[in-house]
Amino acid sequence: MTYIEKISSPEDIKNLSIEELTSLASEIREAVLNRDSLIGGHVGPNLGIVEVAIALHKVFNSPTDKIVWDVSHQCYPHKILTGRKEGFLTEAGMQEISGYTNPDESKHDHFKIGHTSTAVSLATGLAKARDLKNETHNIIAVLGDGSLSGGEALEGLSNAAVLGSNILIILNDNEMSIAENHGGLYHNLRTLRSTKGTASDNLFKALGFNYHYVEEGNDLATLLNVFKKVKDCTSPTLLHIRTLKGKGYPFAEENKERWHWSVPFNLQDGTPKISFEGENFNDITYNFLNQKIKKDPSVVIVNAGTPGVFGLTEERRTALGKNYVDVGIAEEHGVAFTSALAKGGCKPVFMVMSSFVQRTYDQLSQDLALNKNPAVILVAWGGISGADMTHLCTFDIPLISNIPNLVYLAPQTVEEYLDMLNWGLEQQEHPVVIRMPKSVIHNPNFKSFDYEKLNTYDVQQSGQKVAIISAGSFYSLGKEVASLLEEKGIHPTLINPRYLTGLDVDLLEKLKENHSLVLTLEDGELDGGFGEKISRFYASTPIKTLCFGAFKEFTDRVPLEELYKKYHLTPEQIVQDALNIL
């Protein structure tokens, strides 16, 4: 019987010897790789943190002592040690257990976490609560070096440092963000590593932390020793622990960026089981911008620590040279920096995933929109998905489209996308946000448009009775709805609104003449979204509207088909709902 089979809670490792724990560490790595290879997930972060997780649970008393895992990309070993090993050993178990911490799964998890840089602030809150309630347990935040560059983490560290009581920050330094690190903070981490923590100008000491450097962060004996020493510390303490990302899986040790997260793969050779072939918007975008840059060195790509989301491989980043800037996981800075690049006469493109653009509302509003600088922002993955609740991309339309001065464009085809991107780069009047489409659809008959004619919708088919306004990635859905309506004897109008930020008032007025129902289709949350603007426009007229999109809710790994059905987003449901009104 393996050790891992005997573990149902941290209690079960309390009496294991170093040798036994070392064996357990190997088994945990196998279990992590088992899950990742079968269903995909975070590889490198989990392999690197195994010894830290074991030592924490051996020395501290979870859940009385509380461990908060930043971004929780590295929570698998913790999950295995806290009663959730089935999530890593059996395929059925894997469906039950998510890849992120979740208090609904276990009392050893304290927060649902999937965005970076939050653990220090959350831990500081738990610590202050403990103090106000005169309790005495340990509070521990585990933070990767990649998360350190996020403003929330830095705000948190400054506040944690003055807590005046027990809090332990574990800085898990594996010398990597998702890709390589960027910023002066990493200059300091390098210096600290190279001096084994003895360098002057120590960022953490500067803030007021007790600081300890641990070179051997994958050595159990060392970690147990250190944790015993800092347990029950009475003032804010930071352990700077050096670990090896991907440890124990040679491919992952070798190529840390590739193995931060992986689709299912063959354990033997590390080859992915799913291949992505054919055209995709990342290649299309890179090729277009790279060509632009060759002609115009003022074009510059900005990214906040997630180059992989945009297919910006190391090779491509190198090719882009000084026209590519990775600001680290620092989306707020990313937007402000991009706004100023535009102000300074450059043509910047900030690339950000829908879920993470949430970090930048105030920068979009104040640094960018208020200043009307002609920067371009590309939002990836926007839309309804079967993602984990921490990585939903359903909210960017309500977030962005209600900010004055921004032009939020939703292209439908490759040609329209590039036309919009080109316009965004070359115009001088507006901050432009573009929602990257999902499916690669070509329109050989596409005609370039002057998007300066703000809020001019594209009538793709003129009809009567019913008008379908189908935005962005719901292009095909709109077409299918139109076809189905034709079958029912209705020849509808089909409209591509192009803009998510405004109404084509003339067109909407004109529709009144021979339409009685307008359908809006948007790939995102209905509340605060695009369709509601249309419904308000017609709200005092005889024209009826029906808005289709996502409900206001956090969904968690619900299959897309199921969500579509729930939201009445199949063509059949939409047509039936329309017919019910007519």
Place this chain on the structure above:
Amino acid sequence: MTYIEKISSPEDIKNLSIEELTSLASEIREAVLNRDSLIGGHVGPNLGIVEVAIALHKVFNSPTDKIVWDVSHQCYPHKILTGRKEGFLTEAGMQEISGYTNPDESKHDHFKIGHTSTAVSLATGLAKARDLKNETHNIIAVLGDGSLSGGEALEGLSNAAVLGSNILIILNDNEMSIAENHGGLYHNLRTLRSTKGTASDNLFKALGFNYHYVEEGNDLATLLNVFKKVKDCTSPTLLHIRTLKGKGYPFAEENKERWHWSVPFNLQDGTPKISFEGENFNDITYNFLNQKIKKDPSVVIVNAGTPGVFGLTEERRTALGKNYVDVGIAEEHGVAFTSALAKGGCKPVFMVMSSFVQRTYDQLSQDLALNKNPAVILVAWGGISGADMTHLCTFDIPLISNIPNLVYLAPQTVEEYLDMLNWGLEQQEHPVVIRMPKSVIHNPNFKSFDYEKLNTYDVQQSGQKVAIISAGSFYSLGKEVASLLEEKGIHPTLINPRYLTGLDVDLLEKLKENHSLVLTLEDGELDGGFGEKISRFYASTPIKTLCFGAFKEFTDRVPLEELYKKYHLTPEQIVQDALNIL
């Protein structure tokens, strides 16, 4: 003739001697105080920065060299030196010139800025643009120590430090935020000040900056000397300059918090010309929470560097003791910390101004709403106002009300406000946001409500034909509209929705029976707001809706009456619009 009268651009000070510049400094202080005493504005920050502004414009060549003023609370001397002295000398001029930097006013301003902690990121963008265009001018960011705690500033510093070319960060350390500073960062600034910049563990050196400490930040000769040395520096350089906030006006030197910003005042004795008497929501809130805390030490107030907005005077902060936490200007941390306090069993209240809650969208969504922790957030000043474009409070309803799981309440009267606040603190199920009302209105007949019955609206008057749904601070407006309609022979239904985050579907269904028009009134942006949810609900029925609120726009010091007229928010306009539909 005074020196100030001769200044139309920075060119006009290039040939002045130190003595002449010193006289000019006095005249600038007089001009600052002239404006502030007559129309109100930022006092201490502007008085403290006079010599820095003069020396910058003497040594550097603005606008070729570009100066970015963080939060721009301290931009008055810069404005005086760049052709805008009339804004400080004559009452007519004061109306023309705003209290913040604005490129529409002058080519010496590069951004519209009013939120803190943005200057470093913006300057880094300008510097990178310069480098990509092979230009060679200086880029300078002036940042107050209070702004340093904001995540965007820290992200910016980490990125500025690795720019690899010219950028000059001036840290204007006056040992104050708006109130006193909070956080480990200030521990480091204190140490650096007390060692005249020689202490080890220097935060800025740790990031990789060339660092210089300047003790005499109000001495022109010293500043000229230092600026000449760092001009055209070829790598990121940080000047830590100690200045005296409020310098030259004894009252402001003495009581820095009172004199950060002031309403118009009598120069002689510093007494305000406008007095605020009578009941206000700050006193009401403080008294309620202070009583709560006496009985329940788990109640805790959290604020992000703006205690004055909530009337939390030094005396009150002291009285609250450990049950008051100022996290510094760090709203993101504030929300995450508050969420964790609730998770840890406390009853926290995070107090934040509508304009600044914009910093926290992702924390509201991920750290708070996703986790459903029962924290309370009080949003102040929410609503349409005649404020500067950088401080508008019009957007919090679209921002907050479309995030799942949050309960956003809009009380109308003192009694309802306290009832909601009490419920928010005592319940365990929901993150609760409360929009503080503006006018103090009492309702002696108020009956306590169980807000756990989510989205149950309050029918204040039953009528027919027209229903008015009037949210929060538009309580009186709703009543006036109802009265006017009565005069026109219509007896309307009047509804207080209580909740901005959801619909009372049963009630809205019932209204269909004997109403043909529903009016929604909300004190905020219409796009993405409350009314649109109602209009979508009725969009496919014969019921018509008319939504009243603010347009999607940044307004700039437009008188409230003018905005109300523009937005059709007078009772007469609303009734006329309603009659036009009926």
